[in-house]
Amino acid sequence: MTVPTYRGLTWDHPRGYNALAAATAQADAFSLSWDRHSLEGFESHPIGELCARYDLVVLDHPHVGEAVAADCLVPLEAIFDADEIAGWRGAVAGPSLASYHYAGRHWALPLDAATQVMAYRRETVALPPIEWAQLPAFAEDHAVALSLAGPHAILSFQSICGALGFEAGAPRDTFVDRAVAREAFSLMAALTGEVTRRAQALNPIAMLRAIERGEGIDLCPLIYGYVNYATRGVGFADAPAGPSGRIGSTLGGTGIGVSKRCRITPELLDHLRWLMSEPVQRGFIPQHDGQPALRSAWQNEAVNAATGGFFAATLATVDAALLRPRHDGAIAFQTAASAQLRAALLDGDAADPLLDQIDILYRKHHPAGAET
Structure with a gap:
């Protein structure tokens, strides 16, 4: 047989x-x-x-x-x-x-x-922030990097929007409500300093290795959790919350x-x-x-x-996590939108032209009537 x-x-x-x-x-x-x-x-x-x-x-x-x-x-x-x-x-x-x-x-x-959680270097961060509102001030004294490589810029953006109150999944013509999107972009722009610029090409694995090795990153507020690094000097905590206490993660x-x-x-x-x-x-x-x-x-x-x-x-963050778009075309949207967002953050562009482009991409890659 x-x-x-x-x-x-x-x-x-x-x-x-x-x-x-x-x-x-x-x-x-x-x-x-x-x-x-x-x-x-x-x-x-x-x-x-x-x-x-x-x-x-x-x-x-x-x-x-x-x-x-x-x-x-x-x-x-x-x-x-x-x-x-x-x-x-x-x-x-x-x-x-x-x-x-x-x-x-x-x-x-x-x-x-x-899901995306907060990762930090245990040697340099005694108490990680728990809210997005705390991050800009925290970044003045610590090396904070956003995860922007590949699809992760747009995934971080969606997560911050979730923490700020955006509800994913409902049928819509725009990716995110504009007022929430502006606030999320502003937070990301505030954290796109030299540390984020140096780390812009690091995928989550490379970012966690850099945190583990002490290579200039103290904390990443949103990065996909990998249990493999939790015993190598990397601490993990729930993703930051918005003003209502809602955790944002994708x-x-x-x-x-x-x-x-x-x-x-x-x-x-x-x-x-x-x-x-x-x-x-x-x-x-x-x-x-x-x-x-x-x-x-x-x-x-x-x-x-x-x-x-x-x-x-990090279990509370998993329980609160948002889903990504899953329609046919979601991968193409994720790739293109992330590239646009990453470039806008690194170039210091204004929010609205970038958000207009993201909405155009969303409509282009989202078939009418399709599930999200």
Whole structure:
């Protein structure tokens, strides 16, 4: 009897690869190997092309609209019972499963939960700020950097808008209400000093490494949390709050999607169930550099003790996190809008011309009547 052979694709970081690779040893009814691509490829590569080459694809939720348009993923409803899906929905941290729900179905299993949080160097920051209003003054005495590389400028902008009261997800013709957008841009402009300029090309992994190594950055107010750095001198805290106390953050994390090319077997589905099970999420995955999705793991005392309290310190931010646009065209919008915003901040441009361009891009890349 021929043993089924599967190829999976994940992203090239211990958090994205090590647990999945180690888990293949648990499977004896099939063969599964995992390839890796860069963080930038994970964030922007067309999902249809990846699904044409791989059986399992680790993806981020902004790709789901593109995946539905390309008809390249199998919905979870076609391979798992409704009770199982409902159980995962209630068990995950924050909107991790909801982020993969689009066009009436779910398109990935939320293996990993993450969102933008505050990261700081423990040696130089005794007490990180808790509100956006405190950041400009804090930056006068500390090296504060915004995360602007790749899509992160626009993601930080959306998060600040959320802290200031913007409600994402409602049908609209503009990306963000203009009054809130101006205030968010003003905050970002105030923090685009020399430290941010030097760090403008750093993706979140490189930014966290710079904080870890003491390379001129004391704090980043919004950066995707990586548990791997929590025991290396990097402290993590909830993202800054707005004047009403609302935390602003934009969900990240990853899910495993099953491509249309995959030959689905009961054994493969059992393997995916195993990865999502509570013992594995609070044991095997964190023990292999992973960042679990289940709330029970984020609240587990042993998991927190081993990771410098990373999960307990940031769970409130995960629960409050906003979703990114997920329509077909969301990745193109995210890429173009982030480039425009980054350039405007670095060049010292005025807010309204930039915000006009972002709204034009949003309408261009957002099909009329499409979900967000």
